[in-house]
Amino acid sequence: GAGVSQSPRYKVAKRGQDVALRCDPISGHVSLFWYQQALGQGPEFLTYFQNEAQLDKSGLPSDRFFAERPEGSVSTLKIQRTQQEDSAVFLCASRLGAGADGELFFGEGSRLTVL
Amino acid sequence: DAKTTQPPSMDCAEGRAANLPCNHSTISGNEYVYWYRQIHSQGPQYIIHGLKNNETNEMASLIITEDRKSSTLILPHATLRDTAVYYCIRLNFGNEKLTFGTGTRLTIIP
Numbered sequence: 001g002a003g004v005s006q007s008p009r010y011k012v013a014k015r016g017q018d019v020a021l022r023c024d025p026i027s028g029h030v031s032l033f034w035y036q037q038a039l040g041q042g043p044e045f046l047t048y049f050q051n052e053a054q055l056d057k058s059g060l061p062s063d064r065f066f067a068e069r070p071e072g073s074v075s076t077l078k079i080q081r082t083q084q085e086d087s088a089v090f091l092c093a094s095r096l097g098a099g100a101d102g103e104l105f106f107g108e109g110s111r112l113t114v115l
Numbered sequence: 116d117a118k119t120t121q122p123p124s125m126d127c128a129e130g131r132a133a134n135l136p137c138n139h140s141t142i143s144g145n146e147y148v149y150w151y152r153q154i155h156s157q158g159p160q161y162i163i164h165g166l167k168n169n170e171t172n173e174m175a176s177l178i179i180t181e182d183r184k185s186s187t188l189i190l191p192h193a194t195l196r197d198t199a200v201y202y203c204i205r206l207n208f209g210n211e212k213l214t215f216g217t218g219t220r221l222t223i224i225p
Contacts, residue, residue, distance in 0.1 A: 004158070033212060042202060042215030043159065056212065091158050095211075104151075104213060106158030 002026060004107035006092050012113045013082045021077045021110045025094030032075050033104065034067055035091040043091055049075060050098050082114045119203045124220040133190040135219050137203030140184040147206045148179060149213065150188050152199040159202065159215075162188065198223045 005024040013019050025032050031050055035043035036059075045059040051072035060067070064082075069075040079086055089109040095102050120138040127133040139148060149164040163170055163177045165186070170177045176189040190197055202218040 031211060035215075042200075042217050045212045045214065048212055059212075093158070099208070099211070103161040104159075106160070108156075108158050 004092055004094055004105050006090075006107035006110050008110060009108065010111050010113075012115065014115055015083060017082050018078065018080045019082055019112060021079075021090050021092075021112070023075045023077070023092030023107060025073065025075070025092070026096075026105055027073075029094035029096050029105075030072075030098045031095040032069060033093040033095075034075070034077050035093065036061075037089045037091060037109070039088075046077070046090075079112075082112075084114050087112055087114045119205060119216055121201075121203050121216065121219045123217065124222070126222050126224055127190075127193045128224050129195060130192055133193040133197065133221060133223070135188040135190075135201050135203075135221065136185065137188070138185045139203070139205055142183050142205055143207070145208050147208075148177070148183075148186050149204040149206050150175070150177065151202045151204065151213070151215075152197075153202070153218070154196075154199040162201075164206075193221075193223045195223050195225065197221065 007022045033048050034046040036046055037043040047067045048056040049069040052069050064080045066078045089111045091109045093104045093106040095104050147164050147166050150162040151159040153159045163175050165177045165179055179186045200218040200220050202215050204213050
């Protein structure tokens with residue numbers, strides 16, 4: 001399909017493991033966002049890319065969280081030494097332009113469970 | 116923190132209009148009002164947005180009060196597939212990220 005694609009859809013990790021979550025935005029979309037959604041809560045902003053530049057990473061909860069988008073298309077969110085409180089759905093979204101106006105298209109998310 | 120206030124939950128009978136209120140009394144002149152919804156186990160979906168004027172599209176209508184302190188999202192003929200959490204969000208032009216609250220859980224009753 002032509003939407004935002006995320007993989008894996010489900011990931012179970014043991015505490016202390018590193019995980020990598022992938023996002024394929026809609027082709028040509030300049031802006032890319034990562035959100036974290038805990039059970040029963042609204043999505044919370046993690047980080048924002050404009051092309052390959054990470055312009056805002058104010059929402060990343062700790063230095064164990066790292067995101068990249070090296071060629072301005074696919075993005076990877078990496079979580080090192082996972083902990084139980086990292087369990088959540090991680091949502092990726094993309095927008096066509098660089099400005100604030102315009103629709104944000106979300107993927108279906110990657111559900112991370114840390115045991 | 117760009118906050119909005121929404122009721123935590125609402126019910127609406129199938130086939131009737133669903134009216135979802137949102138209070139954004141401290142909204143500033145360069146902030147849009149956006150509505151998204153999230154159906155269970157899916158990512159949020161864009162519905163509509165507006166600045167000052169009322170807006171309508173194929174999904175919904177957005178009514179913004181003249182003082183812009185509140186708005187109402189209207190789903191004209193609710194169906195069971197409209198059961199979802201609906202988020203009302205303020206978006207500042209200088210800040211590209213959407214800040215979600217906890218939204219309104221709308222349940223459409225058969």
